[in-house]
Amino acid sequence: MADRLSRALALIDAANVADPKGEALVYGQRMSEELARLVPAASEVLQVAARGQHVERWLLPRSDYPEGKVGYLDWRREQGRRHGLRVAAIMAEAGFPDSDCERVGILLRKEGIKRDPEVQALEDVICFVFLKWYFSPFAAERDAEQTLDIVRKTARKMSAEGRARVLKEFDLPEPLAGAFRGE
Known part of the structure; x- marks a missing residue:
């Protein structure tokens, strides 16, 4: 195996x-x-x-x-x-x-996102990798509104558990943190 x-x-x-x-x-x-x-x-x-x-x-x-x-x-x-x-x-x-x-x-x-636990787990991991290694340089090339829009889209793709974990593991400024709280 x-x-x-x-x-x-x-x-x-x-x-x-x-x-x-x-x-x-x-x-x-x-x-x-x-x-x-x-x-x-x-x-x-x-x-x-x-x-x-x-x-x-x-x-x-x-x-x-x-x-x-x-x-x-x-x-x-x-x-x-x-x-x-x-x-x-x-x-x-x-x-x-x-x-x-x-x-x-x-x-x-990504067929079955939000319905298939493995598809959702993969999406959560993708989002964590983005936030951990790629978000800062990505955000540096965009204005605040574009950055917030991308963060909201990222948060929407994640599971509730994934969003909660982001809030625990990342020190995000408001309103970016609010996107992971569903605000």
């Missing part, structure tokens, strides 16, 4: 080493670290989904899609579809059964 998990994670890392910006490997490792911390009893499929959440993301640049919300959402949907297929192929190569390969696609496409 553990051998197939280790193999799948190593194959994802090997794919992400090719990232020209060198970000994908670190991102995947951060996802795995946060998952282990937040969801210590995560299934193997969830562990693989977390590590592969942005596998080879650079192969489909955001610039290939139109500016604006519609273009962004189309790009994100296509990324989720591609990640699901790529990680499923990696899992098959590592020896996972077809049912697990199908399941990872559901997680990576």
Whole structure:
């Protein structure tokens, strides 16, 4: 069992080493670290989904899609579809059964967010990784209103437990903290 998990994670890392910006490997490792911390009893499929959440993301640049919300959402949907297929192929190569390969696609496409506990756990981990490592530089490039809008969107995607944990673990200024309280 553990051998197939280790193999799948190593194959994802090997794919992400090719990232020209060198970000994908670190991102995947951060996802795995946060998952282990937040969801210590995560299934193997969830562990693989977390590590592969942005596998080879650079192969489909955001610039290939139109500016604006519609273009962004189309790009994100296509990324989720591609990640699901790529990680499923990696899992098959590592020896996972077809049912697990199908399941990872559901997680990576975020089908059933707010209804499927594993999809929601993955989304919470994604949000924690964003807040912990990427939020500050992201916010530095935006005005206060844009930043607050993104924080509200992030909070809405999270579970109640995830939002409560954010409030305990991060020292957020008002009104950003209010977004996690539902204000």
